[in-house]
Amino acid sequence: MGAVIDADALRFPGREFDPTTGVARFHYALGDLVLTETVDFGPPSVLHPALDRVLDLLYVAASTSYYKIAAPKRVELGTPLAEGALPWVHALFHEGLGEFAYRNDLPYVLDLAIEPVLPHAGVPERSTPAGPPLTAVGGGKDSIVSMEALQHGGLDPVLFAVNPNAIIRSVMAVSPQPVRAVKRTLDPRMRELNAAGAYNGHIPVTAINSLIAVATSLMHGLGPVVMSNESSASVPNLSWLGRDINHQWSKGLPAEAHLRDALLAHAGLQDAYFSLLRGLSELHIAALFAKFTTYDAVVTSCNQAFKQRDASDRWCGHCPKCRFVFLALAPFTGRERLVGIFGTDIFTDLSQLEGYRELMGLTAHKPFECVGEIEESLVALRLLAEHPDWRDAPIVRELVAEVTASGGGLPGDAEVDAAFRGDAPTLAPPRYLEALRALG
């Protein structure tokens, strides 16, 4: 991969929104090349005064996909943004593209020059979205826990997804709650440019999905957008040139706080966006998910199932996320149920041992995937070492021996208790947290 497009800056030549059809088009220029992303929201029921401002923020978030094609030295923002939104913009590029910068060895991206448009946009009128919450559904265990908590808590959520595939639709179909979907289309030339060797890499996709959700909520008079991002999403994978590199940056707490600030400063929206599961560890979420068997035939966390082409039907069974989720669920589902969910018993496959060593912190850094912290993996291993279904499984036996030999040992009772306290910092409002706590 390399610089097949010569551009000195990413520019923002303009965007359009048709209030009748609900179709938004976002244009991005890299030199002479102009690329367009389309987001089809469907016809809006209402036109909230803050909608245009939210589309400004989405215009910026979605630009990261196009920036990364050429990785120019500057970003010239084409839209005036409130000064209070600029820290989010800086973090979106400098941290949201951190993994991209690291993997392509482009250190300047971490301090990319971002030129705002002056004068800044004025202060908008304040409002707090007050209708039923709109909760994002990704097909995996986390959003299922939120769906269930909100429904059982009487908050009457509307379920939401961008480009829902068959898995997301099947997960939503288990719930009686109403659904809203939005179609997002990348510029089709991106594939040709990738094939020609343009730069490629991870982008802060949760920031994009989040802003599409906030805009959708405004178009239908709904309440806050509820995400299902866990505590460990804020933990970086590694440090590079003195900077944290986090694959899940746009799922982390700093990104959530930045985006809330940007929504308030630029769109006047207060408490329009939060993650319900922020205070919880992955293991805690796995334990809550295990209470609901009705999603077993459809739940899928594996990212291979969400690729636009050549996607797996469900769990691929041999990626870091499959390994981690199998590990996290195993103590709470037992063997028979888990093998039913995954279609395979990963703990009998010794070819996956190296991948589990990574998760346990025995070898390289935590993989660039949506996996929990090393401490969480070790707590899960301790629970499995005591579990009658799992303690003799080949992978579990081998890992217990290696962790013990490494001198670290398995976590003690205090560390196990800490994983289920659910007291990590959260920005979710008390009424929502009550609904979550009621799940047990």
Ligand SMILES: CC(=O)N[C@H]1[C@@H](OP(=O)(O)OP(=O)(O)OC[C@H]2O[C@@H](n3ccc(=O)[nH]c3=O)[C@H](O)[C@@H]2O)O[C@H](CO)[C@@H](O)[C@@H]1O[C@H](C)C(=O)N[C@@H](C)C(=O)N[C@@H](CCC(=O)O)C(=O)O
């Ligand atoms: C499904 C997946 O994991 N995709 C990542 C993968 O891309 P791949 O080529 O295998 O498949 P596609 O997703 O179909 O992408 C095709 C090309 O389009 C580019 N692209 C895609 C979405 C987008 O919003 N902008 C784009 O420019 C993409 O770069 C491909 O060239 O590898 C890519 C390179 O590392 C990743 O960028 C793809 O990740 C997707 C953006 C994606 O949706 N990933 C989520 C499943 C994901 O990683 N979620 C995170 C959340 C972290 C965060 O918000 O930062 C997680 O689970 O940890």
Ligand SMILES: Nc1ncnc2c1ncn2[C@@H]1O[C@H](COP(=O)(O)OP(=O)(O)OP(=O)(O)O)[C@@H](O)[C@H]1O
């Ligand atoms: N296609 C999508 N449309 C809207 N929101 C999405 C989509 N995919 C993921 N999300 C949301 O982004 C956040 C992070 O996604 P992530 O894949 O980690 O969660 P998940 O699918 O709920 O659970 P798991 O971690 O088990 O995969 C979640 O709040 C999820 O609901």
